[in-house]
Amino acid sequence: MANLFINQAKQYAESRPCYPDQLFQFISSMTPSHDLAWDVGTGSGQAARSLAKIYKNVVATDTSPTQLENATKLPNIRYQHTPPIMSMAELEEKVAAESSVDLVTVAQALHWFDLPKFYEQVKWVLRKPNGVFAAWLYTLPEVNNAVDDLIRRFYNNPHRDPRRLLVDDKYSSVDFPFEAVERAGSTGPFEFVTERVMEYDEYMTYLTTTSVYQKAKDNGTELLTADMVEDFRRAWNGDGGSGQKVVKFPIYLKIGRVGK
Template identity: 40%
Template sequence: MGDLATLSGSQAAAYKEARPTYPSSWYKMLSEKTAYHERAWDVGTGNGQAALGVADYYNNVVATDINQAQLNQATKHPKVTYLLTPESMSENELVAMVGGENSVDLVTVAQALHYFDLDKFYAVVKRVLRKPGGVIAVWVFNEIVVSPPVDRVFERLSDSTVPYRTPRTDMALAGYRTISFPFESVGIGSEGNSLPLDLPWKLSLDGFLAYLRSWQLVVKAKQQGVDLLPASLIDEFKAAWGSNPVKTVVYKFFMIAGKCKSSDFDYPFGPPGGQNWPPFPFPPPPFPPPFDFNHMPPPPFPPPPPFAYGNMPPPPFPPPPPFGSGNMPPPPPFPPGGFPPFPFPFGN
């Protein structure tokens, strides 16, 4: 992830200009895969392009990045909270920052997964993702198709980046078909079989050159003293672009989305509302077996319980006592001094 942290402010601005806005249909498609829409986490948010789209479908979005220059370029939004996450943060600190265990309905990673320490990242995702019902979605593009003349010049530039590629950048160039993704498919790609998505976009020559200058492989080469975009090559791109200042280009994207596997349900969790659910897999409810003759006890049958209705004695009931003066309650005590003389006075 260190390469992303080294982008300067000017490079971050160029990165923002060159990257397309992801279509709303992608976020709608993902929102239909999650059971709840309370909280989302956009990881490696950069300038927040994905976070803003996610905010249309989720009530709260936590957008994190390790590069402050990128976050400085991010567009503000009332539903989006931008947070810096330095590499020194512990797993527990990151889980708490995002929202805690089992708190996130959607995790998105746009153009950044291949820079992460995947084992550590996936461990955090499995802790914060809601179970069941939460989804993680990742996507990347590996090329821009402009026109045959421009594409031929770009192919030469791409070939010159080979000495600066790493296994991580190769994952991106392969469209995430070789990246580890230990989640159960939700019908949008799967590990080893990412879903291709073409994204048409209007792009100016200046925007295209900004993309080339912010390309991580070009930035890496320049940090090592090699300029892969000399003025002569930029002139070739300009000549190949032609007189039309804006072209419709096609970004070649690849997406994978998944949910936690049942084997990841290894601690108690709860749905919105705070009530605790038992650990997965859920135990069967303690319903009594249905009545049938096979469930009756063998004879001799046990005697029925003794009859009782409140405090009534068991039968046979004793006969009531005969009615008589002896059964009448005693009279109330006479007042002191006896009864007043007759006729009784009324009032005072």
């Protein structure tokens, strides 16, 4: 998955939405201590930066060194390049020791993972009992009816990876072998929203960083044809508003804890 974004790592870092403070306040309220968090598939570190405000130390890992180069550096974040598949020995060397992590997070990436193997490692590093695992995603951005209709057309094409179906159903059907945190009442998904003010060009740059666009491009297909770009431009400007739009990204969170 990381290879999809290597060539556009800088654009990816600049165009991704930030996550709301309420999301991290909710997640961190579920962990008894705030010593160490592991952000998996950190990309350019959007989630890691917010975690670093709450947890004493954050390990942020990704399989793409190019993505990590574009991450904001903070003194309590350790960015670590990891292979796509790690042994337990590598996990201990590169990430953390057994039962030492308060929180493991995955933002917009869980659907790409080998879940049985990954969950084994999550349960190994989390503190027992009550270490917390949290995974979230955002669904298609919302601008106005005309733009939103076009982005659905943009996504619904033969190059779309079937694993994105887990995103479509908001992780409701994803395998999630964790117990509900008592304060949460269930494992979710819980809904949040983040907003970003974007110009038309920024929005189109965001589209070029999506996995569906990158896969089509790798297969020799240009999804953003001249006609499609013009359709987006008309839809963006057609409501009589300014060039800037408030773009909403609905977020869905799954959260649970390990037992003894």
